[in-house]
Amino acid sequence: MKFQIQITFPAPMTPEELLRDSWQLGKKRIHELRMQKAVQTLEGTPLPWDQPLEVGSTIMLRYEAEGSSYFPSPKIPVQPFYEDEHFVIVGKPAGMKTHPNDVTDTQTLMNGVFHYLDSKGHGYAEHVHRLDEGTSGLLLVAKHPIAKAILDQMLEKKQIVRTYEALVQGEMQDNQGTIKAAIGADRHHPSRRRVSQTGQTAITHYQVVGRNPKMTKVHVLLETGRTHQIRVHMAHIGHPIIGDTLYGALPIKTEHYALQAFRIQFRHPFTGELVNVEIPRT
Template structure:
């Protein structure tokens, strides 16, 4: 893993970068030090040595033994660099596999990584429901995952979804802040529950279609609970169109939810990244409403 020192980090040392900027766990920092896994411009230097703009840090990572099972499946790559990968998930594909199913996005990404000579370990940073489409972010190594996981938890990765909701939503902007828990009467369904997990969804109505009785909305999340958008929209009386599990109409073959965009500052290059996922449905769901 190669990282060029940016202007903002000049004068810091390796210890400060690892602890204060990227917030690597203490165990990871200790392992890197013990393994002598870090070089600066090709040399093993003291970790307290101040770094200069343009210096190159090379981190040699331990390879994980817990590798994924690669499966050859179509994969649309939206963004890729040495640290991370963003792909466009189609409907009907689970994000990660289970005991009986290895045709997941994780398996497809593992196959791609193997094809480019990398270890087939697909580290997803977040996930989408099986019938939700759109962008999913993966880390290409263990350290990238540590940093991206923390960024997601700290809401430094902005996720924007587009949805078609049943009915005409009158408020052009709104916030749904109610906790979500399991539905004890159904194995997979979630529900609003006082004892559930804290959850906030923000929405913005982009367009309303009175003839079809639909609202096109943009959603962003402060939290990432299972089925969060689906549960919250159903709670306010505007379930996702096509979402039969939560009371939606049968207008579409799946819930009309698409992870449209990811935005964040790249943790290792400090470049602003914006990733937009094209629509994948055939027949189309969103296109005629744009």
């Protein structure tokens, strides 16, 4: 499918320097864009790749690439917290999968997001990260392949900061701390993870923001992104997330555990502005 995005140059540079150095796109993608003569004036005239453009110069990037293949589901409500022409940040309810695992799985958040964007003329929607089915909160979704490639790199380089809020059992004594404990698969349970010396490095930072004798509210930052990392680490230090019976918490009346990705922060890769989106706290 065809994509078209308008770009304003943040500094004096050539189009090739923008794609290679500023956006750090892969050689294959840059070659594809070059072969398609994708860098154009607003009127559609191809621009030389080695011609420097001044700060504030505006170009169009017109190219063809594969769209997304999600089944569009109008039954999945979508709550956008931020949206522009490059990406959208939506809220995921607890108990809903982020994305389908096979073609028969059509009631995930991404099925809803794809319908939401497809109905507005965007045939592309790809999540940059994911949230566990039982975790609620903010999900970043790219609206075109270039944004996806750039945001993927930013996530890998820890330039996208996601903050979680959790209610855990018991009163934590320390006001803040760091948990460094490798995480691996649990051979006794197909979906559970556990702290293991032979697992992958996992580092979690937490800060207490509220407490009473029965529970503690913490804000959590992940230095690594292992499956179930917050859940495993909180249980490991004796404070499982409330309602998370998979990791030893006591059963509660509600069916979901108390973990939410409530804030996401990063520097906008196309405008340089700070994106700071937060679900209001109660």
